[in-house]
Amino acid sequence: MSLYNNPRILLIDSYDSFTYNLAALCRKSISNCTVYIIKNNQLDWNELRPKLRYFSAVIVGPGPGSPLVERDIGITRHIWHLEDSAVLPVFGVCLGLQSLAVEYGAALKRLEVVKHGQISRIQHEGVEIFKGLDEINAVRYHSLHVKLQPDGEVEALAWANDDDDENGRVVMGVKHKVRPFWAVQYHPESVMTGAGGLEVLSNFWRLAKHWLINHERTIQPWDLDADKTFRFGWPQPRPSTCKHYLAIGRVQTITLPLPGAILPSICEMLGVQDEQSPFVLLDSAAQPGRFSIIGCLHASTPTITYFLGDTFVSVKQGKRTSHIDLGPHDIWSWLATFMRERKAEGGRKDLPFWGGLIGYLSYELGVDSLDIALSDRQEQGRHPHANLVFVDRSIIVDAAAGNVFIQSLLPDDSTWMTSTARMLKCWRRTNVNPSAEPSISPIEVNLPDKKLYISRINQAKQYLRSGDSYELCLTAQTKVKVQKSPTSSIGRSSSWTLYKSLRRNNPAPHAAYLRLHPSTLVCSSPERFLSFSRPPGSVYQLRPIKGTLQKGPEITRTVAERALRGSTKEVAENLMIVDLIRHDLHGVVGDNVDVPQFCVVEEYETVWQLVSVIEGATLSSEVDEGELGWEALKRSMPPGSMTGAPKKRSVEILQTLEDNERSIYSGVCGYWCVSGAGDWSIVIRSCFKYDDTFETGSTSNPSSTEEWTIGAGGAITDLSDPQGEWDEMVLKLQSTLRAFNIKTQ
Structure with a gap:
């Protein structure tokens, strides 16, 4: 391998949530390079040091915490003190710059005004890594900075001039006077950092090559020892299990023109009011949603549940439950295998869903995928962490075209399909409206404690100022107790009544009604999390x-644009999550990730929203794209907009600030289609209940009440006003409480 044409770059990751963005930038800036990524504590220094000979250069990435804390910096600090014979070019980012500077005598300081997700003008003298560049704008994520010694071994190359009442002049770029070490404080890999990213890294490689030539440094050929230690370069090749599998099922479809179809009344005709029976509905109850999906469940429909820590998956069909050993699988790969055996073709290309898994995946299931130990604070009668049903009969309602589609994956299912079509036609002729039911009256409401919540906001801000996180999505729970409807009365389902009330008061494009005992979820989410379109492509x-x-009345688009796009805080929050999500998606599909929309104000039924769009695609023909979408879901959970960044450290902090597991709230709900497509939304503006009465069949001393849990919260940044954050949390809470006829003060 040529030193110049095919360089090897070692990227040291300090558990950051932007690492793959930096790896992608390296591959774009340094032609034909191969990037190898290791965690900062993955190898002992004595093991890593002799293996640096395999590499042309090192990138020391960003991360949470302080360069003075062993847990945060790991082996990075040793890089700067290599003996002369082992030195190689190094480029540091954020924590990497701070580490370089403090190892050579700089003082580590806290910023007076934290800069998280904010864009600053970077001034420089046009030399070294800034050669050929004009003034640049770059994104900053830091609460710590360095003050260099006047005559020290590290000198400044660039600065940001914050206002005098903020931080004054802050070092943004440095170099070592003798050794081939350069670094920047800002984040070159951020989507909103322009020339300060691509061109600066290109300049680094130009300087690095020059140093390598002048010092006649040789690169050790790659061998089995290197392969064993570092394995694959990034992006890693897909495993052989992700090849294409032929569809073995066939989708049958009947199309009915039913303009003006009323979705709730169709659900009631299908038996949604029978609280004892499972029911699933994914409802596009407001623009820009279009298609609603009703699962037509029957006695043989398999329901899949999984609890973290179990070594088996439970599959229930009718009254029979089987416990299937996971074997070598985790729940994610087990479900991928399950769906691999149920692929189907022949459905209408214009419909999003032909059949497949529908249900929810909890927040804690995502936490587990980060290798974070769950706290021991778990509710009695906890909800399954995965609760999914395989839908082989479905009805799709197209609100835009006024058509209804009846679908089945079962062979020779024409009898059910024609009888369902006949039933729907009769409904159309009689023009039945959904039943009018009494509203639900709460018996008891327990709101979050305001004083405690505000104290937690202040604690969160301390973590932000110490450099442990850039943003923390703090949440709290409200409990609402209501009178339970008589189970003998099919005409009265308290959860369905609640859903219709929520749908009426807070219509949303990603609403859901999932009654999968022992859990029932009533959701009116405005936010799509992840969708993956039908393969190929x-x-x-x-x-x-x-x-x-x-x-x-007075909130026009112009007013909304000014309030949202014109807000430093709102744009910073959005930018942080965009950069985090880019990293998550890069980790699955490789280089091919783009941001076609950044911070655009979109109009919804009741609100204006600041929305960004991140897209990725794989260019390889050797992967099963449906399974890749499933892997993207696993890698992206828990949702970054519900945690903060860096994700792993932020989740760990949130476990100390929140008193309960979040459970279904801030997890995801949606579908994985037998065609390979999928669509998952974030569970917000929602409530859920636990009731094992129907699961266990117990009728002794049944409770006359049921308790609903509502989660709500907000992203805490250093710009957050505690009272304002409380008000925002209550506002979000109110959108669900209205369904119970509850108004907060």
Whole structure:
């Protein structure tokens, strides 16, 4: 391998949530390079040091915490003190710059005004890594900075001039006077950093090559020892299990023109009011949603549940439950295998769903995928962490075209399909409206404690100022107790009544009604999390929302643009999540990730939202794109907009600030289609209940009440006003409480 034409770059990751963005930037800036990524504590220094000979240069990435804390910096600090014979070019980013500077005598200081997700003008003298560049704008994520010694071994190359009442002049770029070490404080890999990213890294490689030639440094050929230690370069090749599998099923479809179809009344005709029976509905209850999906469940429909820590998956069909050993699988790969055996073809290309898995995946299931130990604070009668049903009969309602589609994956299912079509035609002729039911009256409401919540906001801000996180999505729970409807009365389902009330008061494009005992979820989410289109040529899209403004007579688009796009805080929150999501998606599809929309104000039924769009695609023909979408879901959970960044450290901090597991709230709900497509939304503006009465069949001393849990919260940044954050949390809470006829003060 040629030193100049095919360089090897070692990227040291300090558990950051932007690492793959930096790897992608390296591959774009340094032609034909191969990037190898290791964690900063993955190898002992004595093991890594002799293996640096395999590499042309090192990138020391960003990360949470301080360069003075062993847990945060790991082996990075040793890089700067290599003996002369082992020195190689190094480029540091953020924590990497701070580490370089403090190892050579700089003082580490806290910023007076934290800069998280904010864009600053970077001034420089046009030399070294800034050669040929004009003034640049770059994104900053830091609460710590360095003050260099006047005559020290590290000198400044660039600065940001914050206002005098903020931080004054802050070092943004440095170099070592003798050794081939350069670094920047800002984040070159951020989507909103322009020339300060690509061109600066290109300049680094130009300087690095020059140093390598002048010092006649040789690169050790790659061998089995290197392969064993570092394995694959990034992006890693896909495993052989992700090859294409032929579809073995066939989708049958009947199309009915039913303009003006009323979705709730169709659901009631299908038996949704029978609280004892499972029911699933994914409802596009407001623009820009279009298609609603009703699962037509029957006695043989398999329901799949999984609890973290179990070594088996439970599959229930009718009254029979089987416990299937996971064996070598985790729940994610087990479900991928399950769906691999149920692929189907022949459905209408214009419909999003032909059949497949529908249900929810909890927040804690995502936490587990980060290798974070769950706290021991778990509710009695906890909800399954995965609760999914395989839908082989479905009805799709197209609100835009006024058509209804009846679908089945079962062979020779024409009898059910024609009888369902006949039933729907009769409904159309009689023009039945959904039943009018009494509203639900709460018996008891326990709101979050305001004083405690505000104290947690202040604690969160301390973590932000210490450099442990850039943003923390703090949440709290409200409990609402209501009178339970008599189980003998099919005509009265309290959860369905609640859903219709929520749908009426807070219509949303990603609403859901999932009654999968022992859990029932009533959801009116505005936010799509991840969708992946039908292969071939799948596109993986995430649409984070950060920034919301309630609509009103005087809130025009112009006013909304000024309030949302014009807000430093709102744009910073959105930008942080965009950069985090880019990293998550890069980790699955490799280089091919783009941001076609950044911080655009979109109009919804009741609010204006600040929405960005991140898209990725794989260019390889050797992967199963449906399974890749499933892997993207696993890698992206828990949703970054519900945690903060860097994700792993932020989740760990949130476990100390929140008193309960979040459970279904801030997890995801949606579908994985037998065609390979999928669509998952974030569970917000929602409530859920636990009731094992129908699961266990117990009728002794049944409770006359049921308790619903509502989660709500907001992204805490250093710009957050505690009272304002409390008000925002209550506003979000109110959108669900209205369904119970509850108004907060």
